[in-house]
Amino acid sequence: MALISFPKSSLLILLALVPSCQGSKRQVRFGDKATFTQMCVRNCLKDYEDYLTEGNKPDPVGQCNINLDLGRGEWDPKAAVYSEAESDKTTPPPGYFDSPAVLEALQWDCKSLCNYSCFQSHARRSANEKKIPIKYAEKWPFVRVFGVEEFMSFLACLLNGLIHIYYLTSNKLRPLFVGPEGYRMKTPMIIYSVVCLNSYLWSAFYFISSNKRTETMDLFFAFFKSIITTWVTVYRIGGSGAGENAFGNTCAFISLAALAPFLFIFAFYVYLMTSFTFNPMMSMRLQLAFMGLHVIMWVYWSLIGRGRGKGYRWKGLACLFFLNLITFIEVVLGWDIDDFPPYFGLFDNKSIWLLFTVPLTSLWYSFLMNDTKWEVDAMEKKKK
Numbered sequence: 001m002a003l004i005s006f007p008k009s010s011l012l013i014l015l016a017l018v019p020s021c022q023g024s025k026r027q028v029r030f031g032d033k034a035t036f037t038q039m040c041v042r043n044c045l046k047d048y049e050d051y052l053t054e055g056n057k058p059d060p061v062g063q064c065n066i067n068l069d070l071g072r073g074e075w076d077p078k079a080a081v082y083s084e085a086e087s088d089k090t091t092p093p094p095g096y097f098d099s100p101a102v103l104e105a106l107q108w109d110c111k112s113l114c115n116y117s118c119f120q121s122h123a124r125r126s127a128n129e130k131k132i133p134i135k136y137a138e139k140w141p142f143v144r145v146f147g148v149e150e151f152m153s154f155l156a157c158l159l160n161g162l163i164h165i166y167y168l169t170s171n172k173l174r175p176l177f178v179g180p181e182g183y184r185m186k187t188p189m190i191i192y193s194v195v196c197l198n199s200y201l202w203s204a205f206y207f208i209s210s211n212k213r214t215e216t217m218d219l220f221f222a223f224f225k226s227i228i229t230t231w232v233t234v235y236r237i238g239g240s241g242a243g244e245n246a247f248g249n250t251c252a253f254i255s256l257a258a259l260a261p262f263l264f265i266f267a268f269y270v271y272l273m274t275s276f277t278f279n280p281m282m283s284m285r286l287q288l289a290f291m292g293l294h295v296i297m298w299v300y301w302s303l304i305g306r307g308r309g310k311g312y313r314w315k316g317l318a319c320l321f322f323l324n325l326i327t328f329i330e331v332v333l334g335w336d337i338d339d340f341p342p343y344f345g346l347f348d349n350k351s352i353w354l355l356f357t358v359p360l361t362s363l364w365y366s367f368l369m370n371d372t373k374w375e376v377d378a379m380e381k382k383k384k
């Protein structure tokens with residue numbers, strides 16, 4: 001049995017390696033290089049400067065809406081004024097439910113609104129003329145919702161985060177996945193949940209507004225999550241299954257010490273990214289490698305582990321299978337590089353991937369609760 005099933009799980013190693021040898025990047029044209037966009041931005045900025053030289057104080061976003069009518073209407077570079085009659089009523093407005101207060105709170109200013117408005121105008125024109133969609137300043141023209149840049153991805157992060165908060169704060173559910181007082185997995189499981197929650201929080205910030213800072217935090221904490229997940233898996237699978245660690249005792253310290261090398265890897269990663277080269281692609285590959293390792297360990301456990309948890313291991317395997325499937329589509333088929341323009345200005349590859357992870361997160365918790373119960377029961381039995 002073991003001999004037959006092991007090669008299957010080792011196939012997953014390939015899954016972690018394939019993203020490293022991906023094909024070349026497709027050439028993308030940028031809409032911000034188009035004459036229309038450049039003129040539009042220039043006129044928009046000029047009107048803004050004129051407004052300031054008239055002695056008006058810069059009042060970040062509210063003033064753009066009053067004087068430049070940005071973020072609402074279509075900017076027409078020929079007339080240099082927004083014209084209600086010319087706007088195409090059948091296409092969606094540049095932003096949904098934006099209010100100056102929200103835009104200001106999210107640090108949009110008139111200049112970035114000039115960009116946004118002109119990019120959206122050009123994107124709509126291209127769509128009306130049935131031209132192929134193009135990127136603007138290296139990004140697809142997402143339509144803002146409540147001032148949030150990539151709303152669907154943001155929403156998916158929020159939902160994932162809420163699941164973690166729900167399990168962490170529920171007095172009924174928390175003991176079911178962290179186990180009773182004195183159980184070796186108690187602290188690691190809490191750390192795991194908090195680290196996942198933290199990672200989704202930073203992703204959410206990134207999707208609200210992508211800039212160097214939010215991108216860095218998102219990458220770092222996503223990598224941290226993959227490191228901690230791997231540690232928790234080593235810790236969990238390494239135990240005897242009866243509440244003991246790999247050394248056959250219940251000393252929490254020994255198992256917690258296993259965290260040290262993982263923290264060292266993270267420190268080295270931070271050093272690489274900050275002092276050596278800030279490379280988001282490398283970060284993603286490293287993260288995938290650790291996620292691959294985590295998957296291999298669980299699959300190994302499920303197929304040729306100690307035969308524990310026979311009844312519920314399908315949950316864990318189903319989670320890993322679907323997570324791999326969507327990651328395979330996302331990464332291996334190259335969606336993350338040759339990504340497609342967002343449908344309705346909202347749904348792109350990342351948001352679809354993230355929305356699929358929402359039900360998987362709850363299924364994974366359900367699996368963890370079953371496994372904790374199995375270990376705790378075995379622990380009780382052994383005591384008697």
Ligand SMILES: *[C@@H]1O[C@H](CO)[C@@H](O)[C@H](O)[C@H]1NC(C)=O
Nearest residue numbers: 032033111112113115136137
């Ligand atoms: C506007 O877009 C251009 C690229 O077309 C970019 O270089 C510039 O930094 C953007 N400005 C703002 C304020 O976002």
